[in-house]
Amino acid sequence: MSRRWRVRWPLLVGWLVLPWPCAQAGSAVSVAPPAQVLQIDDSVLSPNRDARVRFLVLHYTAGDLPHSMDLLTSPQAQVSAHYLVPGHSPVQGGFRVFRLVPESERAWHAGNSHWQGSAQINAGSIGIEIVNIGYPPEDAGLPLEQRRWAPFTPQQMQAVGNLAREIVQRYRIAPDRVIGHSDIAPGRKVDPGPLFPWEWLYRMYAVGAWPDPATVAWYRHQHPWHGDIRFLQQALADYGYAVPVSGELDSATRDVVAAFQMHYRPADYAGIPDADTVARLEALLEQYRGRVRPEATAH
The missing domain is CATH 1.10.101.10 (PGBD-like superfamily/PGBD)
Structure with missing residues (x-):
């Protein structure tokens, strides 16, 4: 740095702080503004708004529960979901679902994806991962219709239905925005797969879209x-x-x-x-x- 700039720099800093109305002309010292208590009035709300959460995305984990939990909580994997639904639950009279990311925060579950003009699916969605292997690893190279898809358990689907219904109602998610990972990343992803009961979810829980x-x-x-x-x-x-x-x-x-x-x-x-x-x-x-x-x- 040249000597000329070393001399002028303090003057420049002084000039930057002078615009505060209480500062004295020619002074390099800024006077602190008076204490102020903000009163936020929310008695008048604009109707021109919607929820930040606009999509519900359903996945399968392609693994068992221990593998799924490790993957979704590993810092190295850099993948997560808001909820993880096991195949079975040890809870008597209920079903334990793991919340891995608060709904107020963004989970990293969608990846490179697109739906209805949005390419920022992670930022505007809730992600549910369902424990299911998908298909055996040796079937990976087969056409989709030749793979041996693993079924979901009835208790697991009931838990997914109850959870999805609560989320859809809470955020008023449109039926055509309840989607699978394969919908938002076709070709790259195939979950939750052809055995996921979309029609049943629609008819039993009023979740998602289905053609009449x-x-x-x-x-x-x-x-x-x-x-x-x-x-x-x-x-x-x-x-x-x-x-x-x-x-x-x-x-x-x-x-x-x-x-x-x-x-x-x-x-x-x-x-x-x-x-x-x-x-x-x-x-x-x-x-x-x-x-x-x-x-x-x-x-």
């Missing part, structure tokens, strides 16, 4: 899909998925179709688009995204 059978039937018969891939891609994007709208049935699109099918049509989740898949998608867009029903096109 009558609405699906209308689209199947009155507005059938005729193979337009661009239409399919745009509909998936409108519902919330990150998918290229190119008109090409590429691997990224197949991954998204498989994720949608695992969630909303688990009887067949090979990632091959068909009329039933698109009818379910259009029904969901009408029910939850406000899409107006089109004119019937069937003859």
